[in-house]
Amino acid sequence: MGEIDPQFSTSSTGEGASYDLVVVGSGIIGLGAAYAAVRSGLSVCVIEQGTRPTGSSIRNFGHLCIGAQTGEARELAEAGRETWLRLSRDADFWLRESGTLIAARHNDELALIEAAAQTGGIEIFDTDDFAALAPVNRHVVVGGARIAGDLQANPRTAAEKIVAHLVSLGVTFISRTTATAVESGVVHTTRGSVRGGRVILAVNHDIDRLLPAIAEEARVQRCVLDMVRVQMPLSAPLDAPLLTGWSLLRYGRFESLAEVVPVRERLHAARPDLAAIDLNQMYTQLPDGSMIVGDTHHRDPSPLPFQAEDSQQALIDEALELFGVPSLRVIERWQGVYASGAGEFLDREVLPGVRAIAATTGIGMTCGFGLAQRAVAALFGADAPVSAAALAAAPNNFTHTELSKETTP
Ligand SMILES: Cc1cc2nc3c(=O)[nH]c(=O)nc-3n(C[C@H](O)[C@H](O)[C@H](O)COP(=O)(O)OP(=O)(O)OC[C@H]3O[C@@H](n4cnc5c(N)ncnc54)[C@H](O)[C@@H]3O)c2cc1C
Structure with missing residues (x-):
């Protein structure tokens, strides 16, 4: 890790500082x-x-996949959409109103998409029209679709830009500091205790290290994913995230429909090797033209770090075939990790005034802002945020931050 980014180091945590909200993560x-x-x-x-x-x-695709969600996830995704748009403007990071493309390579995939399209927001295309929209090999697709309203962000820049924006709005960041325990109104860290009126724990899969009992109850484990970034000679830019039939097996709006059954049975029978790595064959192109290619899934409480070359080769082979290109160059490989649990979200008041939140499947970019907004509203009251003065006057609130001197790196 490089030098501390000045925008991401402790700014003012001296004696006497007080916070209405302490966020971990x-x-x-x-x-x-x-x-x-x-x-x-x-x-x-x-x-x-x-x-x-x-x-x-x-480490993700930057795919804000709103229209493929249902139920609670859809509500949270819709709630976060406006935040993504506003933040991209105010914090000045790359984001586009791209929608999402879906390449169908079999009639059962088209039938599934058509069934989902009955509730609106999905436009269906025949082979030629779809091949004009996406730089895929027109001989391997039978048609396709576009989900309206979805967004694409650059995950490599968005979070750091948001940090800088939050600093400009007065948020204090304490870096190189690990939360080791939490009580109502106080977070114990490797540099001392930080006190505040309310606490939000947003530590993703590391909730099993901080609050193991809560993690066990929510059956949180780690899902590790193989990812690669490639350069490939596409016939045209890929203007939106691109999903395939494998993706339809996992997104709520599609996988809840009866029409998914023949798709799953066919794909699993035809390609048990890809089913075994739990493939979600999908792509996003970054502003520099490189393509994020993914992904595999493996769940374990303590996954091993070793990435099988066969899995990564499968990602590459599938990309070559779908886009109809003879070769590509791998620029980077990495392992992503996210929390995987019993439901789609962990959102629990674990102690009075302390809320633990996480996306417990791979939709935290899409739904995370909505989840976070809901947690803040639950802690403070949606329409009546609690001021520092009110918190200071309330019983059981801690209004002083007492960090050891090492907090300023
Ligand atoms: C390969 C991959 C592809 C994905 N693709 C998509 C996608 O396209 N669209 C989508 O919606 N979602 C996607 N996801 C899921 C999404 O990226 C996650 O759900 C989301 O980023 C989780 O955000 P987070 O803030 O909870 O976690 P993180 O980004 O992991 O942040 C948690 C932070 O907590 C810190 N932390 C942990 N413990 C402590 C502690 N004790 N003290 C202090 N700090 C601590 C960590 O250092 C970390 O910075 C993908 C995930 C992966 C891995």
Whole structure:
């Protein structure tokens, strides 16, 4: 890890500082909580064990896949959409109103998409029209679709830009500091205790280290994913995230329909090797033209770090075939990790005034802002944010931050 980014180091945590909200974790969900709170006029401190965001929030596709969600996830995704748009403007990071493309390579995939399209927001295309929209090999697709309203962000830049914006709004960041325990109104860290009126824990899968009993109850484990970034000679830019039939097996809006059954049975029978790595064959193109290619899934409480070359080769082979290109160049490989649990979200008041939140499947970029906004509203009251003065006057609130001198790195 490089030098501490000055925008991501402790600014003012001296004796006497007090916070309405202490957030642990500076991934997209912790940042979303800090943003919701500071916009409500609350004072906020974010504690982060690293010197910059390096977790799931920078390792993903940047696909804000709103229209493929249903139920609670859809509500949270819709709630976060406006925040993404506003933040991209105010914090000045790359984001586009791209929609999402879906390449169908079999009639059962088209039938599934058509069934989902009955509730609106999905446009269906025949082979030629779809091949004009996406730089895929027209001989391998039978048609396709576009989900309206979805967004694409650059995950490599968004979180750091949001940190800088939050600093400009007055949020205090304490870096290189690990939260080790939490009580109502106080977070114990490797540099001393940080006190505040309310606490949000947004530590993703590391909730099993901080609050193991809560993690066990929510059946949280780690899902590790193989990812690669490639350069490939596409016939045209890919203007939106691109999903395939494999993706339809996992997104709520599609996988809840009866028409998914023949798709799953066919894909699993035809390609047990890809089913075994739990493939979600999808792509996003970054502003520099490189393509994020993914992904595999493996769940384990303590996954091993070794990435099988066969899995990565499968990702590459599938990309070559879908885009009809003879070769590509791998620029980077990495392992992503996210929390995987019993439901789609962990959102629980674990102690009075302390809320633990996480996306417990791979939709935290899409739903994380909505989840964070809801948690802040639950802690402070949606329409009546609690001011520092009110918290100071209330019983059981701690209004002083007592960090040891090492907090200023
Ligand atoms: C490969 C991959 C692809 C994905 N693709 C998508 C996608 O396209 N669309 C989508 O919606 N979602 C996607 N996801 C899921 C999404 O990235 C995550 O759900 C989301 O980023 C989680 O955000 P977070 O803030 O909870 O976690 P993180 O970004 O991991 O942040 C948690 C932070 O907490 C810090 N922390 C942990 N413990 C402590 C502690 N004790 N003290 C202090 N700090 C601590 C960590 O250092 C870290 O910075 C993907 C995930 C992966 C891995």
